[in-house]
Amino acid sequence: MDKFDWLLASGDSVYGVSGPQVDHTLGTERGKYMLLDVSGGSAGDNAQLKSEELTYTYPRCFGFWYHMSGDNIGELRVSIRNMDTNDDTLLWKLNGPQTAGDAWKEGIVPLPEYPPAEIGQLVFEGIRGTGTHGDIAIDDTAMYTTPCDRVLPTEADPNTSSGNTGVIVGVVISFIMAITIVVVVIFIVVRRDELKV
Numbered sequence: 001m002d003k004f005d006w007l008l009a010s011g012d013s014v015y016g017v018s019g020p021q022v023d024h025t026l027g028t029e030r031g032k033y034m035l036l037d038v039s040g041g042s043a044g045d046n047a048q049l050k051s052e053e054l055t056y057t058y059p060r061c062f063g064f065w066y067h068m069s070g071d072n073i074g075e076l077r078v079s080i081r082n083m084d085t086n087d088d089t090l091l092w093k094l095n096g097p098q099t100a101g102d103a104w105k106e107g108i109v110p111l112p113e114y115p116p117a118e119i120g121q122l123v124f125e126g127i128r129g130t131g132t133h134g135d136i137a138i139d140d141t142a143m144y145t146t147p148c149d150r151v152l153p154t155e156a157d158p159n160t161s162s163g164n165t166g167v168i169v170g171v172v173i174s175f176i177m178a179i180t181i182v183v184v185v186i187f188i189v190v191r192r193d194e195l196k197v
């Protein structure tokens, strides 16, 4: 194992300095969780944690609990890998400290609509921040058969920024159309005045 990886940990892990004190499932020091140990490695290093290959039909929703506490938290990403093409689609992303103190938060990821029986693999990717106070932990991953319609927390939606771009484009187009209408109206008014003369 390299010095920077996901580890099965429990309690106040001997590996990390800013990881959880207790797991999410049991809330005890005996409960297990997965820990991205950043005591080794350097800023920007990444480590992946992959699920079993999963075959699924729709709808499906993926949930998990994360712990991202500490001044040097890097980034946590969740992607789905299409096993036929080996392409990853980014579904969820957060960077920087997310949980104050020793708190776990829930992440929700609607899964994209691949054809039925397509084989996929969920991939957690941790990216190391600039220091050792940046341990990221994951617990209680679950696949729900009930649909979910949006990413939670909403700021973890990788498409949020493109959504804003869409709004900006819409505003700009509306503005251009408004100017065009004003120019056309002025033109018509001017022409009418010319005709009167």
Ligand SMILES: [Ca+2]
Pocket (backbone or CB within 6 Å): 023, 024, 025, 026, 031, 032, 033, 139, 140
């Ligand atoms: Ca647990």
